[in-house]
Amino acid sequence: MSGPRRLALVVLVAGVGLGTMTDTMPQRAPVRVDGYDVLAGDFHVHAFVGDGGIAPWMLQRQAARVGLDVIAITNHNQTLAGRLGRWSAQRSSGPMILTGEEITGRDFHLIAVGIEHPVNWDQPAAAAIADVHAQGGVAIAAHPMHGFAEGYDDAALAALDGLEAAHPDRFAATLAPQFEEFYQRTLARNPEVAAIGSSDFHTTGPLGLCRSYLLVRERSQAGVVEAIRDGRTVGRCGEERMRGRPELVRLLEPHRDALAPPQESIAQRLSLLVVWVSLVALAIVGPRS
Amino acid sequence: MPLPLDLRLALAPTGTYRELIAEPVRGSWLRALDRPAFVAVIIGTAVTLCAARRVPLGLVLMGIICWSFVPIIQWLIGVIVIAQARGRPVSVPRCLELLFIGHLPWSLWTLVMIGLYTFTRVPLPLPVEVFSLLIPGVWTTRIVFAFCRTALGCTPARARLLTAAHQTMIWAAFFGYVFLVSGFWARILRVTGA
Numbered sequence: 001m002s003g004p005r006r007l008a009l010v011v012l013v014a015g016v017g018l019g020t021m022t023d024t025m026p027q028r029a030p031v032r033v034d035g036y037d038v039l040a041g042d043f044h045v046h047a048f049v050g051d052g053g054i055a056p057w058m059l060q061r062q063a064a065r066v067g068l069d070v071i072a073i074t075n076h077n078q079t080l081a082g083r084l085g086r087w088s089a090q091r092s093s094g095p096m097i098l099t100g101e102e103i104t105g106r107d108f109h110l111i112a113v114g115i116e117h118p119v120n121w122d123q124p125a126a127a128a129i130a131d132v133h134a135q136g137g138v139a140i141a142a143h144p145m146h147g148f149a150e151g152y153d154d155a156a157l158a159a160l161d162g163l164e165a166a167h168p169d170r171f172a173a174t175l176a177p178q179f180e181e182f183y184q185r186t187l188a189r190n191p192e193v194a195a196i197g198s199s200d201f202h203t204t205g206p207l208g209l210c211r212s213y214l215l216v217r218e219r220s221q222a223g224v225v226e227a228i229r230d231g232r233t234v235g236r237c238g239e240e241r242m243r244g245r246p247e248l249v250r251l252l253e254p255h256r257d258a259l260a261p262p263q264e265s266i267a268q269r270l271s272l273l274v275v276w277v278s279l280v281a282l283a284i285v286g287p288r289s
Numbered sequence: 290m291p292l293p294l295d296l297r298l299a300l301a302p303t304g305t306y307r308e309l310i311a312e313p314v315r316g317s318w319l320r321a322l323d324r325p326a327f328v329a330v331i332i333g334t335a336v337t338l339c340a341a342r343r344v345p346l347g348l349v350l351m352g353i354i355c356w357s358f359v360p361i362i363q364w365l366i367g368v369i370v371i372a373q374a375r376g377r378p379v380s381v382p383r384c385l386e387l388l389f390i391g392h393l394p395w396s397l398w399t400l401v402m403i404g405l406y407t408f409t410r411v412p413l414p415l416p417v418e419v420f421s422l423l424i425p426g427v428w429t430t431r432i433v434f435a436f437c438r439t440a441l442g443c444t445p446a447r448a449r450l451l452t453a454a455h456q457t458m459i460w461a462a463f464f465g466y467v468f469l470v471s472g473f474w475a476r477i478l479r480v481t482g483a
Contacts, residue, residue: 004293019345020344023348053336053337053340054352062343065341075470076470076472104475105475204339271343272407275338275344276404276408282327283393283396286327287324289294
């Protein structure tokens with residue numbers, strides 16, 4: 001084995017070793033407000049096999065790494081990945097995994113959380129929402145901006161349980177007004193609608209970049225679904241302000257720091273850089289002369 | 290110091306392939322598998338790094354296993370193309386090994402994109418992202434054509450045909466996967482009004 005190849009391999013092993021040693025799971029002190037437990041959740045998560053980068057059975061630990069208490073795995077028009085993730089999570093302790101899907105229709109995208117079977121995507125949004133409710137789940141408008149939300153008529157807006165008020169696409173100045181317009185339009189027909197924060201996690205991460213804070217009566221799937229259905233949620237992206245009903249935002253603002261996502265350590269960042277550099281070097285030198 | 294083989298082949302594919310097929314290497318199925326395994330390590334580790342922003346061993350290994358379907362598909366497409374060349378001067382396993390040495394453009398593109406996402410966190414505009422696919426696409430087409438001319442011993446016309454077939458299958462597999470997992474059918478139905 002040539003010198004550069006051996007060096008690249010050693011650096012790769014060192015990077016993965018550092019990444020393994022620094023793979024800590026942050027512990028967050030429980031937050032309680034107004035008699036409710038506050039949970040951090042991400043309800044728009046794609047997994048492998050699908051357009052997500054991480055296998056569903058690895059997502060529970062990933063959720064723990066980023067300080068989430070609950071996630072929903074929501075691949076496009078299928079619930080298999082969600083069921084796999086939930087099955088795996090039930091065999092170990094850690095964040096809850098809920099089964100879901102992103103119902104990807106012709107003129108709407110809709111997150112279904114707490115369902116078992118895929119919902120027919122080729123129907124009007126209001127009918128899809130009714131199907132989600134029939135399975136005991138909750139329906140959340142996904143990234144409601146041009147191209148994904150034209151199918152929400154008045155009936156659909158009135159039936160929604162939640163909408164993504166905090167989403168990474170909101171960072172784009174041109175898209176933020178579209179989110180706000182949809183939020184206001186929905187509030188006018190559905191004042192109790194839950195403001196949800198979701199990362200829409202695929203492969204470019206990070207999971208939980210945008211997240212929801214839920215005020216739950218109990219730490220269970222039923223408790224989470226009930227909190228969304230009753231609108232006891234706020235959404236937040238990174239360090240931005242919380243979005244949601246003003247009385248809930250006021251309740252949670254004092255706990256802003258306690259609820260913030262954990263910061264990456266320098267050693268964790270260094271391990272990413274070391275591994276990336278070694279991969280570039282290995283790709284160039286190849287596995288063999 | 291001579292350039293590494295993969296880089297040399299990416300920069301001068303025809304000359305490098307000529308040198309390689311002149312070497313007295315028989316090639317084996319085991320050797321034909323270690324190059325795809327290497328690609329799986331690059332892709333699986335890189336995707337895990339970007340998606341999880343952590344690189345613990347267990348997560349990296351699972352990423353490699355999951356994403357190994359990419360080189361497996363490339364390998365199968367390679368077998369189909371190689372099987373069409375009857376008068377090739379080297380064995381099928383050796384051909385597969387030679388084909389995979391030309392993976393550098395796609396490996397580098399993957400790593401550059403993932404490096405941008407991971408370390409700058411600035412998403413590229415979608416048109417730029419799509420346009421950037423042309424760089425490894427065109428580069429690889431040149432390498433595959435040189436492979437067909439030398440390792441498969443094809444005439445220029447036959448090499449063009451096999452290169453086109455190879456690239457068509459690769460892109461069809463890529464877009465087929467994207468369409469399948471992202472619910473793109475609904476969008477197509479909307480646009481076509483079907």
